[in-house]
Amino acid sequence: MGFFKDFKSFLMKGDIVSLATAVVIGAAFSKVVNSAVNDILMPVIGIFTGGTDFTQKFIALDGESYESLAAAQEAGAAVMTYGNLVQAVINFVIVGLFIYLFLKAYENTKKKEEAAAPAKPAGPSQEQLLMEIRDLLAKK
Incomplete structure (x- = not known):
């Protein structure tokens, strides 16, 4: 039973899920690129190479x-x-x-x-904070 629990936790790690997602997207991207190469660019290149x-x-x-x-x-x-x-x-x-x-x-x-x-508003500098603390301590 421990093997399956460990295996499940291994599969559900963020790195593995991200990698699997990247592989699936990469495969789909590869199909798009191959289509662009074979259907659009290679005919144009064929014109320049004499239909080779x-x-x-x-x-x-x-x-x-x-x-x-x-x-x-x-x-x-x-x-x-x-x-x-x-x-x-x-x-x-x-x-x-x-x-x-x-x-x-x-x-x-x-x-x-x-x-x-x-932009995040600039807060008081460290020197300004120390001066405020000094002034508060001086009032006491």
């Missing part, structure tokens, strides 16, 4: 020349699909950019909130 589909770029290690990646794989050739690496690097840079922009906007919002918060 990076995922279809490969080197056949057997020295033969194949029309496409599918043809090379069908022939059983060992292939190095460097285009997948290029695509992954592009995705990584774009995800990094999205995260940077998101965090920058978050920091700007926090700065605006801090600036909008009313």
